[in-house]
Amino acid sequence: MKLFANNVSLRVFVKEGEDKAKIIETLKSLVSLDLTREKLKIKQDTSGCLKLSPITICTIELIKRRHVHMFLESLFSKFTSEQIQKLFDQAESRLDDQCFFFIRLDKERLMGDEYWITDGGDCFHIRISIAAFPAHKERAISVVREMLEFYNTR
Numbered sequence: 001m002k003l004f005a006n007n008v009s010l011r012v013f014v015k016e017g018e019d020k021a022k023i024i025e026t027l028k029s030l031v032s033l034d035l036t037r038e039k040l041k042i043k044q045d046t047s048g049c050l051k052l053s054p055i056t057i058c059t060i061e062l063i064k065r066r067h068v069h070m071f072l073e074s075l076f077s078k079f080t081s082e083q084i085q086k087l088f089d090q091a092e093s094r095l096d097d098q099c100f101f102f103i104r105l106d107k108e109r110l111m112g113d114e115y116w117i118t119d120g121g122d123c124f125h126i127r128i129s130i131a132a133f134p135a136h137k138e139r140a141i142s143v144v145r146e147m148l149e150f151y152n153t154r
Contacts, residue, residue, distance in 0.1 A: 004147035005101075006129040008062040008071055012107065013122075016053035024058055026111045030124060031060055032074040033067060040067070075103075075126070076151035078115035084152045086117060091144045092137075099140040101128040 012027055014020045024042060028035060035041070040060060048054035062068050076084065087094065087103065094102050104123040109116040130147075132140035 002146075002150065003065065003131045004143055004150070005068050005072060006131050008068050008129070009059060009125075009127040010062075011057060011059045011125040011127070014056040014058060016055075020056060022111060023107070026107075027058055027060060027124065029113075030075075030105070030110065031062070031071060033070060035060075038067060072128075072147070072151060075115075076148070079117070081152065083115075083117050084148055088145055088148050091141050091148075095130070095137060095140055095144060097137055099130045099132050099135050099137065101130050101140070101144050102126065103128070 010027060010030060012023055014023050027042065031040070033040060040062070043059045043061075045057045045059075046054050047057055062071055079087075091101075096102070103126040104118050104120065105126065106114075106116040106118040107122045107124055110124055130140040130143050132143045
């Protein structure tokens, strides 16, 4: 199995008044791994200031190669070919100089079990550390496109 990514971070913000339990369950289903058996934890931090309502930030970090591969395979299998093509076409703009590839999934749609890529707003954030050697943006773009083609044909 080819190594496309070193690790993956998944994050979602839970605002006051939102159904935190449902959002966490959606985050768990997005990972598509048994968190207890795989010894993965959801980290929860609270952020906010005196003038704003507190926000809970829920994060899952996938660092084991097996977890990363299983997650990517599951994630990309949920996208339509048009969405994969969108990621392919936007590979350069979704990649930063540190070789992190970013995908945002619409929160409301995902909670309804629909995987929909969005460019902003209320969403689940996915940050994929691309395994590019040497670690340059140009090389990472080619690895991202290779990864998308690989998972799109499975």
